Amino acid sequence: GLKPSTHSSARSRRMVAVRAQSINPEIRKNEEKVVDSVLVAELSKPLTAYCRCWRSGTFPLCDGSHVKHNKATGDNVGPLLLKKQKE
Amino acid sequence: GLKPSTHSSARSRRMVAVRAQSINPEIRKNEEKVVDSVLVAELSKPLTAYCRCWRSGTFPLCDGSHVKHNKATGDNVGPLLLKKQKE
Ligand code: FES
Numbered sequence: 792g793l794k795p796s797t798h799s800s801a802r803s804r805r806m807v808a809v810r811a812q813s814i815n816p817e818i819r820k821n822e823e824k825v826v827d828s829v830l831v832a833e834l835s836k837p838l839t840a841y842c843r844c845w846r847s848g849t850f851p852l853c854d855g856s857h858v859k860h861n862k863a864t865g866d867n868v869g870p871l872l873l874k875k876q877k878e
Numbered sequence: 879g880l881k882p883s884t885h886s887s888a889r890s891r892r893m894v895a896v897r898a899q900s901i902n903p904e905i906r907k908n909e910e911k912v913v914d915s916v917l918v919a920e921l922s923k924p925l926t927a928y929c930r931c932w933r934s935g936t937f938p939l940c941d942g943s944h945v946k947h948n949k950a951t952g953d954n955v956g957p958l959l960l961k962k963q964k965e
């Protein structure tokens with residue numbers, strides 16, 4: 792991570808703001824740790840996308856919201872795809 | 879998201895710094911979008927944990943790094959668990 796500078800208050804204020812931050816602003820914040828389980832034998836579709844961007848409206852599933860997140864932030868995150876067989 | 883204030887330069891600087899940020903600082907930044915696929919029929923273990931915190935040294939697998947991330951940031955993220963059967 793970036794180390795806060797101690798040389799000027801303006802610089803210090805800025806460096807503090809870019810230190811490590813929460814990546815989940817909204818999902819299930821009442822839970823200490825958000826862990827989800829998938830019983831792979833019960834997957835119904837050939838392909839199911841699971842969210843890793845913490846912006847999906849259908850979390851833990853991916854709803855495509857990673858596209859907007861990546862555009863807004865310059866990030867490059869995407870889902871985990873569970874496949875029942877090679878296509 | 880938070881709207882930058884236009885009333886003072888100090889406040890504006892601070893508000894800009896807390897707007898939406900990248901959640902993946904390091905993993906496969908040469909790729910436009912990091913998507914991984916799991917062929918569930920090939921899972922070898924009864925339980926496999928996949929990372930959703932973007933801090934794992936064994937990404938796309940979870941190596942427990944979410945614990946350090948959560949402590950450092952106050953976040954509550956955790957892995958997606960793929961299970962071959964109900965236990
Ligand atoms: S909506 Fe989060 S990875 Fe697609």
Ligand code: FES
Pocket residue numbers: 928929930931932933934939940941942943944945955956957958
């Ligand atoms: S290391 Fe990322 S969720 Fe566990």
